[in-house]
Amino acid sequence: MSSAVKPVKNLTRKQVYTFFERLREQRPHPTTELNFSSPFELLVAVTLSAQATDVSVNKATDKLFPVANTPEAIYALGVDGLKDYIKTIGLYNSKAENVIKACKILIEKHNSQVPENRADLEALPGVGRKTANVVLNTAFGQPTMAVDTHIFRVGNRTGLAVGKNVLEVEHRLVKVIPKEFIVDAHHWLILHGRYCCIARKPKCYECVVADVCNWPDRFEFGAARQIAVKNIEAES
Structure with missing residues (x-):
């Protein structure tokens, strides 16, 4: 299997909405994993x-x-x-x-x-x-997007925000993410990249956005299984 991140097409507006709707369903109250109280x-x-x-x-x-x-x-x-x-x-x-x-x-x-x-x-x-x-x-609830290694990978791999550098990806994300998701989007994306859309062996077989992802290699990592589950859920 090839785990290289290949160029993909940007997601459509409808796909982007579904993408974040699913991530919100999965983690309704995302936050940083750093411990802090101020x-x-x-x-x-x-x-x-x-x-x-x-x-x-x-x-x-x-x-x-x-x-x-x-x-x-x-x-x-x-x-x-x-x-x-x-x-x-x-x-x-x-x-x-x-x-x-x-x-x-x-x-x-x-x-x-x-x-x-x-x-x-x-x-x-x-x-x-x-x-x-x-x-x-x-800390202040502003609609900013901090692009780290995980978010850069998720943006480029899925087609959510294709860019050659972190600034391009940041600007694309801020542009395409609907307002209702933007404040929590950073946390959703970093957690998705850290635990599911990982670098070498992404867990496409359990990915909640596998059916709205444009990565060509996702089926090599079991996306078909998760897409089938989503189709069954949609029909029931």
């Missing part, structure tokens, strides 16, 4: 998650946040103090420096509050477009 905790967690798993970040922040979960408290730890909590995460040296610098800026320029706009977020050390999108969407 916009600041989310900002720190997402910053730490670059090139790291959510599981590894949660293990570190579950110890860090009970001790320090405000800009002042984490800044007081200093770079070396913060490293002690996050040293199990990849690139922890640079991440510790960025988080401490970001805390200083939040304290001095934003009254220790996480900004609710892209420009101020992206001005923070260690915060790029993807991190800003996650914070704006998850």
